[in-house]
Amino acid sequence: MSIAELSPQHEVQALYSAHHGWLHRWLRKKLGCAHNAADVAQDTFLRIITSRDALLGMREPRAYLTTTAQRLIVDRARHRHLEQAYLAELALAAESMSGYPSPEEILVAVQAMEHIGTALQNLSEKARTAFLLHYLDGQTHASIANQLGVSTKMVQKYLAQSLLHCHQALGA
Numbered sequence: 001m002s003i004a005e006l007s008p009q010h011e012v013q014a015l016y017s018a019h020h021g022w023l024h025r026w027l028r029k030k031l032g033c034a035h036n037a038a039d040v041a042q043d044t045f046l047r048i049i050t051s052r053d054a055l056l057g058m059r060e061p062r063a064y065l066t067t068t069a070q071r072l073i074v075d076r077a078r079h080r081h082l083e084q085a086y087l088a089e090l091a092l093a094a095e096s097m098s099g100y101p102s103p104e105e106i107l108v109a110v111q112a113m114e115h116i117g118t119a120l121q122n123l124s125e126k127a128r129t130a131f132l133l134h135y136l137d138g139q140t141h142a143s144i145a146n147q148l149g150v151s152t153k154m155v156q157k158y159l160a161q162s163l164l165h166c167h168q169a170l171g172a
Contacts, residue, residue, distance in 0.1 A: 012049055015061055020045065023065050031073070040076070044069045119169035123162060126150065130158035 020041060027037035047068055058064055090103045101109070120128045126148050133139045133147065134155075141152045141159075148155070 012045075015048070015058075016045055019061055019065055022062065023069060026066065027069060040069055040072050043072050047072065115170055116166055119166045120162065122169075123165055124158075127158040127162050127165075130155050131162035134159055 023044060024037055024041045027040050028034050031037050031040065044065055048065075087103055087107075090106060094100050094102055120131060123131070129148060130144050133144045134141070139147075141155045145152045145155045150158075
């Protein structure tokens with residue numbers, strides 16, 4: 001049975017089984033780091049899985065995998081370059097203005113916000129909105145209740161639920 005005759009799930013499994021080891025070794029030689037190679041290999045297969053038509057008519061899987069992996073490497077390099085430029089600008093701004101947070105403090109704050117954002121994903125829309133309006137926008141319970149069309153008591157419950165969920169999700 002050829003790859004073209006398999007179901008999409010089996011196609012991906014067959015492609016992964018047949019080529020993951022080879023792709024990882026190729027990336028390790030190219031990048032010089034086993035960890036980065038593993039990340040890019042994983043991202044390569046993830047991109048293929050999420051691409052609706054990626055497996056249709058694929059005749060040269062290794063060529064397709066290397067092209068996809070090379071594009072991901074370029075994307076990562078661009079992202080790293082932008083991140084470095086942004087951090088350099090932040091450092092310059094911090095040096096010229098006293099009393100502002102350092103780049104390290106900004107990074108810690110951004111990472112904390114990312115963790116909280118991830119923790120909030122599993123909440124109901126209203127609980128998440130109440131949390132963001134109260135803790136980020138500084139709105140009162142009454143204002144939030146008016147916007148959400150609920151009572152202030154319900155807003156308090158949403159906020160308590162959100163804080164408890166964040167506390168549990170962040171392992172604090």
